[in-house]
Amino acid sequence: MTVKTISTTAFNDQKPGTSGLRKKTRAFMMANYLENYVAATFTAIDGGAGKTFVLGGDGRFFNRDAIQTILKMAAALGAARMIVGQGGLLSTPAASHLIRRHKAHGGFILSASHNPGGIDADFGLKFNAANGGPAPEALTARIHAATLTIERYDIADVPDINLDTVGQTQMGDMVIDVVDPVADYSDLMASLFDFAAIRALFTGGFTMRFDAMHAVTGPYAHAILEDTLGAAKGTVVNGIPLEDFGKGHPDPNPIWASDLMALMMSDAAPDMGAASDGDGDRNMIVGKGTYITPSDSLAMLAANAHLAPAYRDGITGIARSMPTSAAADRVADALGVPCFETPTGWKFFGTLLDAGRVTICGEESAGTGSHHVREKDGLWAVLLWLNILAARGMSVAEVQADHWQRFGRNYYARHDYEAVETARADKMMAHLRAQLDGLPGQSHAGLTVTKADDFAYTDPVDGSTSAAQGIRLFFEGGARAVFRLSGTGTEGATIRLYLEQFVSEGNHAAAVDQMLDAVRQAALTISDLPAFTGRDAPDVQT
Known part of the structure; x- marks a missing residue:
């Protein structure tokens, strides 16, 4: 098996989000773009030599091509075994199960989840760790750091393999098992x-x-x-x-x-x-x-x-x-x-x-x-x-x-303001953060703020911390509003506004919009979202 070393230049936009790297499909199809990110992932996990990985995706456009590339890069790095879903297909939970069942060192999952697919739509790639779960923040930080310094990567110069037939084949010394994606x-x-x-x-x-x-x-x-x-x-x-x-x-x-x-x-x-x-x-x-x-x-x-x-x-x-x-x-x-x-x-x-x-x-x-x-x-x-x-x-x-x-019932809705200019979204969030200390005791739309914070989390198991995870506004009477920027889009920023009102007894069949109207008005007034974004209404309301 011939291994080629390819010189490359780092891309500055390969920071993983909440579920790996998501970009427009054409971005992943650019020369070296996918390869750089895959190579950076291998660097972050101390290489692929002697390791077993699971590989598959949701079947969206470019899924098959990306799988062939990842196989060739894994073979060049000396991976021992790749377990691949037939036709390149593996649901994300099925991939997690295979990683755990086979005690693999991790898995590459090709998907942009719920985002549209096609050459002019979205594509994504994430690495799941040996426990079957998405890479923790420490690992994604190492991946991102590696994307910024990459200068070359190795790839096997071999033909594509047949993804459509269940069975075992080899690429150099690497064993490839094409498996029924559903059976296990x-x-x-x-x-x-x-x-x-x-x-x-x-x-x-x-x-x-x-x-x-x-x-x-x-x-x-x-x-x-x-x-x-x-x-x-x-x-x-x-x-x-x-x-x-x-x-x-x-x-x-x-x-x-x-x-x-x-x-x-x-x-x-x-x-x-x-x-x-x-x-x-x-x-x-x-x-x-x-x-x-x-x-x-x-x-x-x-x-x-x-x-x-x-x-x-x-x-x-x-x-x-x-x-x-x-x-x-x-x-x-x-x-x-x-x-x-x-x-x-x-x-x-x-x-x-x-x-x-x-x-x-x-x-x-x-x-x-x-x-x-x-x-x-x-x-x-x-x-x-x-x-x-x-x-x-x-x-x-x-x-x-x-x-x-x-x-009791927690009346609830999410309002998505999609593809907002990133600078506008950031200014709105900064405006919210600047008000946090002074909000408790204020009344807006008939609701009194009891607490306001920027959510931070300390993992009770490993002690890791995550700050600035979203602005929370709590009101008397069981109402809450949350603002956060989504990490699953591929262009601009998506502002997500979450609205909640708890009702313990009485009528649990009232109209959701009616029950959430006061907290919605209070949240929009405090954030000044319409002025910052130029949006009078959300793009999607669920």
Whole structure:
């Protein structure tokens, strides 16, 4: 095998975000751009010699080409083994499971998650560590540092391998195992849930619609829901992964999964609706005539997890990202277990999971998961919901109503202001930070501020710290507003405004916009967001 050493020049825009590096696809396709980042990753983990890695992605445009490049670079560095999903496909939770099962040294996951795909859309690459979880901040900092000093990289001068046939091949001395991307993950799900009870649910006439959004979860959903659990053929729609996701936006929320929402709010609605995103780690749950917010779904799954075999002995704790509503906190209190509030990003749950401090984790951005892997897991959440419905003999709406009756309701919404000029967004956040000390005691839109801070986190396991994670405004009466800049976009800045109002008793069926109007007005007044951004309304509201 011939190894070529390529001279290169560093790029100054390869700092990883909350989930690796995300850029426009054409950026990754530039000469040396992908190669520089891959080489920097290998540098940050002390090389690849003798190591085993997992490799796969969500099938978006450039996925196959990128995989061939990574294989050749790994071979040049002396990697011992690469485990690759057939066709280049691996959902993010399935990749996490393979890393853990095979005790790999890590994995390369090619995805921009819920972002659109195509040559003129988005691409991404992240490295997951040996525990199966996203690289911690210390590692991503080393990757970024290496991107700024790179001058050369090595790559094997060999033909591409066949990604479409399961089996073993070699590239030089490196063994490449092309594996069925679904099989191991399906076996894992069968070990967690009462598949017999879910089969009986479908046999008894239960109906469902699962929208795979032409993304990676399609093959998994077809195999597990239809083939294994007996859901009717046609339950899974948009189940063939496409390089551009069928020109759709693979983000499972009421805006981008509008066809599913329209069906679920109609007289023809099946008993349950669900959707997943580009790389299979997010989920949306809908019942007949009712939408379950991701924050509520986390709380409801935690409250009912004991109904599934894997969690029958109870859970040790819950973790949620800071912007996620406090609904899960109330469940933790009732169960007598801790609830940890972390920065946004699944990597912050990793140490808690590894230490056994928590069992179930979730984020308001449609991600929930448990200790079975170290990533959020969209299909896992759908299967746990099905297990709960089978065990309780209730509808989705009935589970929701029962939960609110017991724990109260956290009315919640997220407003996204997308592709804001970065300088404008930064000025608005600076304006907020400058006011923090003086805000408590002020009244805006009829609400009095009780506390205001810039969220900082100290990991209770490893002691690592993360500052400036988002501005929190707390108000009398159980209202909260949070401002943060998202790290998942590929151009400009996305300002996310999270609004919350807790109602313990009484009417839990009021209109969300009505219940959040006062805290929204207060947040906009304090931040002066319209003036700083020039935006009168959010681009997306979920």
